[in-house]
Every structure is written in C-alpha cells, then in structure tokens.
Amino acid sequence: FGSKSLRKMPLIAVTSITDGLKRLYIEKLRPLEATYRFNDFVSPLLTNSNFDAKPMVMLLGQYSTGKTTFIKHLLRCDYPGAHIGPEPTTDRFVVVMSGSDERSIPGNTVAVHADMPFGGLTTFGGAFLSKFECAQMPHPLLDEITIVDTPGVLSGEKQRTQRSYDFTGVISWFAAKCDLILLLFDPHKLDISDEFKRVIASLRGNDDKIRVVLNKADQVDTQQLMRVYGALMWSLGKVLNTPEVVRVYIGSFNDKPINEETVNPMFRELFEKEQDDLLMDLVDIPKKACDRRINEFVKRARAAKIHAYIISHLKKEMPAIMGKSKTQQRLIDNLEAEFAKVQREHHLPAGDFPNVNHFKEVLNGYSIDKFEKLKPKMIQAVDDMLGHEIPELLKNFRNPYA
Amino acid sequence: FGSKSLRKMPLIAVTSITDGLKRLYIEKLRPLEATYRFNDFVSPLLTNSNFDAKPMVMLLGQYSTGKTTFIKHLLRCDYPGAHIGPEPTTDRFVVVMSGSDERSIPGNTVAVHADMPFGGLTTFGGAFLSKFECAQMPHPLLDEITIVDTPGVLSGEKQRTQRSYDFTGVISWFAAKCDLILLLFDPHKLDISDEFKRVIASLRGNDDKIRVVLNKADQVDTQQLMRVYGALMWSLGKVLNTPEVVRVYIGSFNDKPINEETVNPMFRELFEKEQDDLLMDLVDIPKKACDRRINEFVKRARAAKIHAYIISHLKKEMPAIMGKSKTQQRLIDNLEAEFAKVQREHHLPAGDFPNVNHFKEVLNGYSIDKFEKLKPKMIQAVDDMLGHEIPELLKNFRNPYA
Ligand SMILES: Nc1ncnc2c1ncn2[C@@H]1O[C@H](COP(=O)(O)OP(=O)(O)OP(=O)(O)O)[C@@H](O)[C@H]1O
Ligand SMILES: Nc1ncnc2c1ncn2[C@@H]1O[C@H](COP(=O)(O)OP(=O)(O)OP(=O)(O)O)[C@@H](O)[C@H]1O
Numbered sequence: 116f117g118s119k120s121l122r123k124m125p126l127i128a129v130t131s132i133t134d135g136l137k138r139l140y141i142e143k144l145r146p147l148e149a150t151y152r153f154n155d156f157v158s159p160l161l162t163n164s165n166f167d168a169k170p171m172v173m174l175l176g177q178y179s180t181g182k183t184t185f186i187k188h189l190l191r192c193d194y195p196g197a198h199i200g201p202e203p204t205t206d207r208f209v210v211v212m213s214g215s216d217e218r219s220i221p222g223n224t225v226a227v228h229a230d231m232p233f234g235g236l237t238t239f240g241g242a243f244l245s246k247f248e249c250a251q252m253p254h255p256l257l258d259e260i261t262i263v264d265t266p267g268v269l270s271g272e273k274q275r276t277q278r279s280y281d282f283t284g285v286i287s288w289f290a291a292k293c294d295l296i297l298l299l300f301d302p303h304k305l306d307i308s309d310e311f312k313r314v315i316a317s318l319r320g321n322d323d324k325i326r327v328v329l330n331k332a333d334q335v336d337t338q339q340l341m342r343v344y345g346a347l348m349w350s351l352g353k354v355l356n357t358p359e360v361v362r363v364y365i366g367s368f369n370d371k372p373i374n375e376e377t378v379n380p381m382f383r384e385l386f387e388k389e390q391d392d393l394l395m396d397l398v399d400i401p402k403k404a405c406d407r408r409i410n411e412f413v414k415r416a417r418a419a420k421i422h423a424y425i426i427s428h429l430k431k432e433m434p435a436i437m438g439k440s441k442t443q444q445r446l447i448d449n450l451e452a453e454f455a456k457v458q459r460e461h462h463l464p465a466g467d468f469p470n471v472n473h474f475k476e477v478l479n480g481y482s483i484d485k486f487e488k489l490k491p492k493m494i495q496a497v498d499d500m501l502g503h504e505i506p507e508l509l510k511n512f513r514n515p516y517a
Numbered sequence: 518f519g520s521k522s523l524r525k526m527p528l529i530a531v532t533s534i535t536d537g538l539k540r541l542y543i544e545k546l547r548p549l550e551a552t553y554r555f556n557d558f559v560s561p562l563l564t565n566s567n568f569d570a571k572p573m574v575m576l577l578g579q580y581s582t583g584k585t586t587f588i589k590h591l592l593r594c595d596y597p598g599a600h601i602g603p604e605p606t607t608d609r610f611v612v613v614m615s616g617s618d619e620r621s622i623p624g625n626t627v628a629v630h631a632d633m634p635f636g637g638l639t640t641f642g643g644a645f646l647s648k649f650e651c652a653q654m655p656h657p658l659l660d661e662i663t664i665v666d667t668p669g670v671l672s673g674e675k676q677r678t679q680r681s682y683d684f685t686g687v688i689s690w691f692a693a694k695c696d697l698i699l700l701l702f703d704p705h706k707l708d709i710s711d712e713f714k715r716v717i718a719s720l721r722g723n724d725d726k727i728r729v730v731l732n733k734a735d736q737v738d739t740q741q742l743m744r745v746y747g748a749l750m751w752s753l754g755k756v757l758n759t760p761e762v763v764r765v766y767i768g769s770f771n772d773k774p775i776n777e778e779t780v781n782p783m784f785r786e787l788f789e790k791e792q793d794d795l796l797m798d799l800v801d802i803p804k805k806a807c808d809r810r811i812n813e814f815v816k817r818a819r820a821a822k823i824h825a826y827i828i829s830h831l832k833k834e835m836p837a838i839m840g841k842s843k844t845q846q847r848l849i850d851n852l853e854a855e856f857a858k859v860q861r862e863h864h865l866p867a868g869d870f871p872n873v874n875h876f877k878e879v880l881n882g883y884s885i886d887k888f889e890k891l892k893p894k895m896i897q898a899v900d901d902m903l904g905h906e907i908p909e910l911l912k913n914f915r916n917p918y919a
C-alpha cells in the first residue's frame with residue numbers, strides 16, 4: 116500500500132465510538148423505535164452489522180476504463196474472481212471485503228448473511244442477486260475499507276435492454292451506503308452517455324462523496340492530455356452541476372509501471388503526486404466515515420422522535436369506544452393536517468417530517484387504536500442521549516467537529 | 518511574426534473579392550437600400566471603410582491578465598500609448614491598427630473619421646468616446662489584422678459604479694464587428710465575476726469567435742496548473758453553455774522569455790506548441806474574415822429586399838386622395854398583420870423579418886405616402902447579384918465554401 120505512512124486516526128478511537136453508539140442504540144434509541152414501529156414506517160432496526168460495516172468505496176465508469184485494474188493496483192493482487200480485459204469484463208457488482216480466507220460468495224447468500232449489511236439489496240430481485248457477489252480475502256487494506264467493483268456503464272441504449280435489473284437503482288443504493296465514489300474515465304472514453312448521465316443523476320445527494328479519476332493518462336501525449344482533461348471538466352461541470360469543482364486525479368492506476376516511452380519524466384512526477392493524493396484520500400475514509408456515521412445516527416434519532424410524536428398523536432385522537440374505524444379513516448384522509456398539528460405542538464421543523472403519502476400507505480395496514488400512547492420517559496432517554504451521552508462519547512475519544 | 522511561415526490565403530484574392538463586393542454594392546444593392554431608406558430603418562449605408570476594414574481581434578479579460586502584454590508579444594514592441602502594470606492599467610478601448618507613422622488618435626476624432634469603421638460608436642456617448650482611442654503604427658502584422666485592447670473587467674460591483682458608459686454594450690458592439698475574441702485568464706484570476714458573466718453574455722451570437730487563453734501558465738507548478746485549468750474548464754462550460762468545448766490555449770504570452778526555473782522543459786514544449794497553434798489561428802483570420810464578409814453581405818442583400826417589399830407594400834395600401842393620415846395610423850397599428858401579408862405574397866421566411874416595434878418607431882417619423890412604389894428592376898438587379906455575380910466572383914478567386 117505504497118511507501119507512504121498512513122496518516123489515519125487511531126483505529127481504537129473509531130472502534131470505541133462504534134461500540135459506544137452500538138450501546139446507546141440498544142439502550143436508548145431502539146426501545147423508542149420498536150415501540151412506535153419506526154422500523155415498519157421508516158427504516159429497519161439497526162443490527163450489529165450496520166455498526167461494524169467497514170467504510171465503502173465504489174468504483175464507477177464506462178467499461179474498460181480500468182476499474183478492476185484499479186483495485187488490483189490498490190491491493191497489489193487480484194481479488195478472487197476478478198476479470199480484467201479490453202472488452203466489457205466485469206458483469207456483476209462485486210463487494211471486495213476482508214475475510215479469513217480467499218473465497219467468492221454468491222449474491223443470494225450475501226443478501227441473507229446477518230453480519231453483512233446487504234440485506235436491503237433483496238428488493239432488487241433475483242435477477243440482480245445473480246449478478247451480485249462478495250469476494251473475500253485477508254488483506255491489511257481491506258481491514259479498513261470495503262471496495263465495490265461494478266459492471267462498466269455501457270453507452271447508448273445497449274445498457275437498458277441488456278440489464279435485467281434496475282441498474283441505476285442499485286447504484287443509488289450503494290451510493291447512499293458508500294463513503295467515497297470514484298468515477299473513472301480514460302482518455303479514449305470521455306463521452307458521458309445518456310445512461311452514464313442517469314447513473315450520475317442517481318448519485319444525487321451524495322455529491323460530496325464523488326471523486327473523478329482520469330485514468331490511463333500515460334496513453335496520450337501532453338497536448339492531447341490537456342485537451343482530454345479540459346473536455347472532461349467542461350462536461351463534468353454541466354453534469355454534476357455543483358459550484359464546487361470536483362477533484363480529478365490524473366494518472367495511471369495500473370498493475371504495470373507507467374509507460375516510460377510516451378510519458379515525459381515531468382508528467383510521471385505529476386502522476387505520482389496525484390496517485391499519492393488519491394491514496395491519502397482513501398486512507399482518510401475511516402475517519403470521515405466515522406463522522407458520517409455519527410451524523411446519520413443523530414439524524415436517525417431525531418426522525419425516530421418525530422415518528423413517536425406522530426404515532427402517539429394519532430393514538431390520542433382515537434375515540435374511547437365508538438366510531439373507531441370512521442375516525443381512523445378521517446385521520447388518514449387528513450394526515451397532512453395532523454402532521455401540522457404535531458409540528459406546531461412540539462415546535463418541529465416541517466422539513467424533518469416524513470413523506471405523507473408513504474406514511475398513509477403504511478398506516479392503512481395498521482389499526483391506530485392499537486398504537487402506544489406517548490411515553491415521555493422514552494423521549495427523555497433519547498433527548499439525554501443526544502444532549503449528553505453522544506457529546507460525551509465524542510469528547511472522550513476525539514471531537515470530529517473540531 | 519515568429520519563425521513560422523504563414524499559411525495564409527493570397528492577399529490578392531482577399532483584395533479582389535473585397536473590390537468585387539464593393540463594386541456590386543455600389544451598382545446593385547445601394548440603389549435599392551437608398552430608395553427604400555434601408556439606412557434609416559436597419560443599418561447605415563456601407564462606405565469604403567466597411568469594405569476595407571481589416572479583420573479585428575478583441576482581447577477581453579480581468580485586469581492584469583496580460584492583455585496589453587499579449588499585444589506587445591505579438592507585435593514584439595509596445596503600441597503607442599500602451600501601459601502595462603500589475604494594477605488596472607488600460608483604462609480605455611484601444612484599437613491598434615496599421616498607419617504610416619506612430620500616433621494616438623482620440624476617440625471623438627476616430628468616430629468621425631470617414632475611412633474608419635467606428636462611426637457607430639458615437640451612440641455610446643461622449644463619456645465613452647473619451648475612453649476610446651486609436652493607436653496607429655506601421656507594422657506587417659497590422660497590415661493584416663487590427664487588434665482591440667480593452668480595459669480589464671473588474672470584479673464585483675466596482676465596475677458598474679466606476680464606468681460612466683455602457684461597458685457591456687460597447688463590448689457587444691465590438692464583438693459583432695470582430696473576427697476573433699480572445700478571453701484571457703491567468704492562474705491567479707480565474708473567478709468569473711458577475712460582471713464578467715454579463716460581458717460573456719453580451720458576446721452571445723458570436724460564440725464561434727471565442728477562444729480562451731490561460732496565460733502566465735509558467736507562474737504555477739504542474740499540479741497547480743492542472744487544478745487551475747480544470748477549474749477554468751468547469752466554470753467556462755457552464756458560462757459559455759455550448760456543447761462544443763471552447764479551445765483553450767495554455768501558455769505564457771509575455772514579452773520576456775518563459776520562466777525557466779519553475780517550468781519543466783516538457784511543459785515549455787507544450788506552451789510552445791500551444792503558442793504556435795494560437796498564432797496559426799490568428800494567421801487564419803483574414804481568410805475566415807473574408808468568408809464572413811461575403812456571408813454578411815448576402816444576408817444584408819436579403820434583408821434589403823425584404824425591407825423594399827415592406828415599404829412598397831405599405832405605399833400601395835395608401836389611398837389616392839382622402840384619409841391618408843388615418844390609413845397611415847391604421848397601417849402602423851396593424852403592422853404585424855401587414856408584415857404577414859408581405860411574407861405570404863413573396864413566400865419569405867418569417868424569421869427574416871425585422872423587429873416590428875423598432876420598425877413602428879422609425880415609421881412614425883415618416884409619411885408613408887412619400888415612399889416609392891415597388892421597382893421590380895431594382896429587385897431584379899439584386900437577385901442577379903445574389904444568383905450570378907457573387908458566385909462568379911467567388912469562383913474566379915476561390916470558393917470559400919469548398
Ligand atoms: N492504467 C492503465 N493503463 C493502461 N491500461 C490499463 C490501465 N488500467 C487498465 N488497463 C487495461 O484496460 C483494459 C480494461 O481494464 P479493466 O478490465 O480493469 O477495466 P474495467 O473498467 O474493470 O472494465 P469492465 O467495466 O469491463 O469491468 C485491460 O486491458 C487493462 O489491462
Ligand atoms: N505572460 C506573462 N507572464 C508573467 N507576467 C505577465 C505576463 N503577461 C503580463 N504579465 C504581467 O502582468 C501584469 C499585467 O499585465 P498587463 O498590463 O499586460 O495586463 P492587462 O490585462 O493589460 O491589464 P489591464 O486590464 O489593467 O490593462 C504586468 O505586471 C505584466 O508584466
């Protein structure tokens with residue numbers, strides 16, 4: 116993993132924060148979630164695998180831009196089942212992760228594995244699961260991050276007709292779970308096809324995770340490289356549509372050494388610097404992932420509280436004896452107004468409320484009368500956690516917001 | 518003008534085509550224009566200076582990006598009245614053109630000079646003319662092109678409050694007359710201020726004339742240059758908003774040799790190639806300008822014909838004796854419908870018609886009754902010119918559409 120020493124945060128701190136969150140979740144947040152069925156309305160209860168999952172890096176790009184080779188370059192060896200070649204080779208999503216020995220696990224098995232965080236992928240169906248795989252191997256880098264290799268994005272209409280599953284949906288699912296998304300381009304595959312645009316659009320909301328790699332930069336001469344790079348930035352600026360310029364790493368992330376004939380020594384120096392920068396960015400992931408995890412945990416706790424307020428409010432509106440089903444129907448029909456009441460009563464931001472239509476749909480399957488009343492102690496426990504225990508936890512190890 | 522030999526079209530051909538157009542204008546087109554007052558409604562009659570004017574190159578950019586130095590680099594000497602310095606120095610528009618001896622002519626004089634094509638600038642008023650100047654000197658390059666130096670674009674609100682004239686209006690005027698527009702950036706002045714955005718917006722319709730120069734590229738190291746260049750392309754793509762990538766020349770267009778210390782030999786080679794490419798682009802201008810001139814001449818002839826049809830149609834609608842002023846008012850009020858009649862009668866494209874409101878305004882100052890009836894011979898003369906004489910002229914010298 117290069118000669119550079121890794122400037123990373125002590126793994127012990129990450130582990131301790133993870134353990135702390137795990138404990139807080141079980142003691143303080145999960146009871147509230149379970150009582151008001153947060154899991155049915157919003158998001159499944161968290162399991163250990165959600166806390167223990169390694170930070171993930173996903174590689175995306177047209178076919179043959181060197182995604183699989185990039186992983187080989189990082190690991191300094193092939194992962195089990197890796198295929199490299201000039202034609203479209205990788206035909207599936209492969210999660211490359213740490214394991215005691217080298218093996219490939221088929222998608223259907225991966226999805227039901229309780230200690231792997233991929234259960235959510237079952238919603239994409241059997242056609243997808245047969246194109247999903249986990250490659251395990253012992254490797255020091257994989258102790259810190261998990262890498263997701265993907266099938267190359269095809270151009271034109273080919274892709275839509277060829278794939279038997281929701282390709283952009285899967286990418287969007289992984290993008291939400293990942294900590295870094297690398298978009299690979301090569302000088303001969305610059306055009307951003309319509310399909311690729313849809314893929315990039317499906318990353319929306321995760322823009323801050325995106326980095327771009329202009330790979331195989333040693334394959335063209337200097338003037339061509341400048342043209343290619345300029346054209347890439349020109350179109351990326353339009354497609355990504357953020358004011359901040361995305362970071363582009365220019366280099367050749369290959370298993371073979373850089374092409375010494377076409378590449379001028381000075382460009383070799385540039386490529387090496389860029390490669391070092393990218394490695395540093397990768398090494399930084401665990402620390403960033405830890406920050407992100409805390410952030411999401413806090414967001415989840417707030418959402419669970421709002422959910423509890425909504426459910427207990429609906430329960431309170433139910434009559435003691437007569438007209439229960441009529442009232443239930445009225446409440447569902449006027450759910451938006453009920454949300455507004457809850458919002459006013461507890462001074463909550465409107466933007467934090469769940470989608471009304473989705474909520475209605477789930478609510479139709481329940482009898483509101485059976486819900487629990489508001490339990491102030493449970494709310495208090497979550498407030499304590501947000502106000503004292505989490506800040507305390509961070510202070511004891513490190514302050515991610517410092 | 519560099520050691521490169523100039524691959525230009527023979528000047529004799531340009532001259533012959535120019536002379537041919539001049540003759541055709543006087544014999545065939547000008548009579549039609551004058552008869553129906555095309556000059557009052559659309560565009561002043563052309564004079565020799567319009568035909569003899571050299572192709573123009575305009576330099577635009579933030580202050581201190583090296584516009585004046587770029588001209589010095591091209592000419593290998595200062596132009597009369599040139600100021601170069603790190604603070605905002607050029608405070609006026611300077612047309613640098615060929616002349617028998619070195620001198621500066623103030624803007625008010627330039628604007629009234631019959632053999633210079635700058636009369637139109639008087640509409641920008643005295644405040645502008647006092648910030649306008651012509652620098653003349655004998656120079657082989659200036660025999661072929663005229664160069665327009667401009668005051669640096671300022672950032673923020675400074676500019677709007679400081680300039681006493683319509684800055685973007687003037688730029689837009691020059692942009693229409695120019696054959697090439699160079700936008701200069703330097704690595705330390707990349708941001709495209711709101712004012713600069715307005716300037717770029719005022720170039721609309723002339724997008725194909727725009728080239729970009731990333732100047733002073735030797736002032737930063739390789740990795741920085743790549744960042745800077747990438748960021749420039751990122752934002753240019755959004756501002757220029759054309760699908761085609763604009764050509765960016767990377768280099769240092771300085772009166773001094775390239776900074777040998779910071780610049781690696783390989784980048785020096787790149788810069789030299791880029792500088793050669795830009796010079797070639799400049800050398801190509803006279804030929805392109807000639808094509809453009811023919812194109813505009815043909816467009817003008819079509820517009821003059823449509824104008825003649827409109828005017829003679831309005832004349833025809835006037836009563837012989839009574840109710841003239843009432844009819845005139847009715848025609849003006851329903852001018853759009855009258856345009857439509859002319860369009861149908863002569864099978865003309867609607868998009869080629871002039872702006873109705875502007876036409877109405879000018880028409881208010883005239884008595885329609887005094888206009889001329891349609892003179893088919895005059896129309897026939899222009900049709901002959903478009904159908905035979907111009908193609909003949911081009912064939913005799915060269916075919917610009919080959
Ligand atoms: N940095 C590089 N320089 C030169 N050639 C490279 C580089 N990286 C990969 N290649 C070559 O490009 C081809 C495609 O590589 P690879 O299979 O890794 O691409 P991929 O993006 O994984 O493609 P797919 O989407 O089809 O899986 C191979 O022939 C490989 O040897
Ligand atoms: N290629 C170059 N490399 C390094 N320095 C340069 C280069 N070109 C110009 N300079 C320096 O930058 C400064 C500004 O140059 P100059 O006056 O030509 O810019 P300008 O764009 O004409 O500015 P203004 O808009 O104020 O007229 C001067 O100090 C000049 O010496």
Ligand SMILES: [Mg+2]
Nearest residue numbers: 182183204205
């Ligand atoms: Mg692959």
Ligand SMILES: [Mg+2]
Nearest residue numbers: 584585606607
């Ligand atoms: Mg200047």
